[in-house]
Amino acid sequence: MTSSAFSRWWRNLSDGVISTARGMRITLRTFLRKPVTVQYPDEKPDLGGRYRGIHYLEQDLCIYCDACAKACPVDCIEMDATRHGKELEWHAFTLDYNRCMLCELCVYPCPKDCIHQGEEYALVTEDREDMVRDLLTWKGLTEEQKQKVAEVEALKAQRAAGGGE
Amino acid sequence: MDGNFISHLLSASLPPGFPFWGLALLAAFLGALCVVGFVSILALVSVWLERKIAGHIQARLGPMRTGGWHGWSQTLADAIKLLTKEDVILRGADPVLFRLAPALVMGSALAMFAVLPFAPGVQFADIDLGVYFLLAVASLTTIGVIMAGWGSNNKWSLYGAMREAAQATSYEIPLALSLIPPILHFGTFSLLSATEQQSGWGGMQWYIFSDAFWVAIPSFFLFFTAALAENKRAPFDLPESESELVAGFHTEYSGLRFAFFFLEEYAAMFAASAVATAYWLGGWNFPGMTFLSTGSLWLPILGALAFLLKAMFLVCVMIWIRWTLPRLRIDQVMTLGWKYLTPLALGIMVAAAGWEAWRASL
Numbered sequence: 001m002t003s004s005a006f007s008r009w010w011r012n013l014s015d016g017v018i019s020t021a022r023g024m025r026i027t028l029r030t031f032l033r034k035p036v037t038v039q040y041p042d043e044k045p046d047l048g049g050r051y052r053g054i055h056y057l058e059q060d061l062c063i064y065c066d067a068c069a070k071a072c073p074v075d076c077i078e079m080d081a082t083r084h085g086k087e088l089e090w091h092a093f094t095l096d097y098n099r100c101m102l103c104e105l106c107v108y109p110c111p112k113d114c115i116h117q118g119e120e121y122a123l124v125t126e127d128r129e130d131m132v133r134d135l136l137t138w139k140g141l142t143e144e145q146k147q148k149v150a151e152v153e154a155l156k157a158q159r160a161a162g163g164g165e
Numbered sequence: 166m167d168g169n170f171i172s173h174l175l176s177a178s179l180p181p182g183f184p185f186w187g188l189a190l191l192a193a194f195l196g197a198l199c200v201v202g203f204v205s206i207l208a209l210v211s212v213w214l215e216r217k218i219a220g221h222i223q224a225r226l227g228p229m230r231t232g233g234w235h236g237w238s239q240t241l242a243d244a245i246k247l248l249t250k251e252d253v254i255l256r257g258a259d260p261v262l263f264r265l266a267p268a269l270v271m272g273s274a275l276a277m278f279a280v281l282p283f284a285p286g287v288q289f290a291d292i293d294l295g296v297y298f299l300l301a302v303a304s305l306t307t308i309g310v311i312m313a314g315w316g317s318n319n320k321w322s323l324y325g326a327m328r329e330a331a332q333a334t335s336y337e338i339p340l341a342l343s344l345i346p347p348i349l350h351f352g353t354f355s356l357l358s359a360t361e362q363q364s365g366w367g368g369m370q371w372y373i374f375s376d377a378f379w380v381a382i383p384s385f386f387l388f389f390t391a392a393l394a395e396n397k398r399a400p401f402d403l404p405e406s407e408s409e410l411v412a413g414f415h416t417e418y419s420g421l422r423f424a425f426f427f428l429e430e431y432a433a434m435f436a437a438s439a440v441a442t443a444y445w446l447g448g449w450n451f452p453g454m455t456f457l458s459t460g461s462l463w464l465p466i467l468g469a470l471a472f473l474l475k476a477m478f479l480v481c482v483m484i485w486i487r488w489t490l491p492r493l494r495i496d497q498v499m500t501l502g503w504k505y506l507t508p509l510a511l512g513i514m515v516a517a518a519g520w521e522a523w524r525a526s527l
């Protein structure tokens with residue numbers, strides 16, 4: 001064996017040993033770290049405040065202007081109400097999640113800013129008909145959700161003012 | 166009377182005049198039951214450990230639900246599932262080899278446990294050629310794997326079996342050579358007497374701490390690497406290599422026969438770790454054991470605990486390596502075996518022989 005062949009052999013060996021030790025150090029470090037798993041049905045992941053989930057409608061503010069339904073590219077919003085002077089009597093405001101692609105295009109044109117996309121995402125049913133949600137059943141934000149909205153709004157304002165990143 | 170603790174126990178409790186052959190048969194039967202029970206529990210624990218360690222190495226949790234506390238009974242559930250599965254034998258399979266292979270593999274794995282010294286007085290058979298027996302029986306597994314691969318009548322299985330044959334024959338050489346330094350140091354093939362010789366210094370005169378530590382440590386690493394390859398553990402799991410060969414030699418096995426191959430893997434891992442423990446890491450000796458009197462009942466209990474802890478630690482290291490290193494190519498496996506491990510093992514053997522000869526001449 002020539003000396004260069006021997007030195008190559010030796011380098012290969014030490015490289016192998018060192019890289020194995022390095023790899024094992026990395027896996028050991030991950031092993032000692034806290035796992036990132038979220039135990040899903042028991043815990044919910046943090047969606048970060050800007051998630052486009054299932055819609056909710058603040059029906060007291062809504063003026064039955066149809067702007068959201070017109071904006072929807074796949075025509076999944078249907079509404080029906082009777083006007084009694086200034087009062088509105090709602091019959092239906094449904095959103096068909098068979099077709100909805102959660103694109104948020106219906107949210108922007110609303111003049112009263114009363115249709116929103118929430119954080120609920122688990123749309124699982126056994127029947128296709130159940131995918132047509134009645135948005136009139138919405139009962140308002142919980143305290144926790146209100147706080148979250150306030151936080152997100154504050155962050156937006158801060159960004160608009162040139163702060164943040 | 167010569168024999169193990171079971172035959173001692175039996176001869177004390179059976180009526181006098183009981184024929185010797187009956188005693189021997191009964192002791193063998195009870196011993197086999199003990200080994201099978203021990204190996205099953207061992208496999209349940211190690212598979213659970215493997216899953217948990219794999220999970221945490223990947224920043225996951227591993228099984229968490231079955232049984233409540235950290236999914237402790239996941240493997241139990243899997244075992245029940247395996248036992249209730251249909252046992253499929255392909256039409257083209259060799260009926261004899263296909264059936265014989267899992268039995269041979271499992272039998273050789275169980276036979277390895279006969280010579281392991283678990284604790285003072287707890288060993289099934291202390292034969293003079295203990296390690297020799299162990300190596301011989303361990304290589305029976307290879308034959309079983311080749312039988313499984315051939316008998317399955319499946320090209321993937323056959324590939325896996327051929328790889329196992331190539332790999333096992335190559336790595337048996339460094340495996341056996343790296344055992345020579347401790348054998349020379351203790352002057353014995355018997356695991357029991359090697360363990361007993363490491364009980365000095367209050368139970369800390371282990372081979373890796375002895376004056377020959379400079380050959381002990383490299384030979385330990387060589388043995389460990391060769392044992393990984395011999396047991397088909399990653400990064401040497403080419404006979405199985407699920408990404409290319411489906412599951413290699415046990416592709417066509419299902420149910421209990423598959424479970425046998427599975428059990429064998431964990432049993433062989435433990436056996437290899439146990440040999441490393443007995444020869445390099447002091448076996449059942451633990452620091453402070455000299456404070457216990459020789460007849461004390463605590464000695465076997467704590468000794469077995471120390472032995473199991475050391476061996477299980479090595480099993481965990483094997484698992485850790487599996488989830489760290491990617492699988493090698495077959496030519497890389499061969500290169501490592503023939504060009505690196507074998508010359509290194511030979512060199513260390515010569516160094517150890519010189520050292521022991523020099524020490525003996527003093």
Ligand code: SF4
Nearest residue numbers: 072100101103104106
């Ligand atoms: S999110 Fe998009 S698809 Fe869904 S209702 Fe609104 S506009 Fe239509």
Ligand code: SF4
Nearest residue numbers: 062063065066068110
């Ligand atoms: S755009 Fe807004 S106000 Fe108009 S109908 Fe839709 S939700 Fe109501």
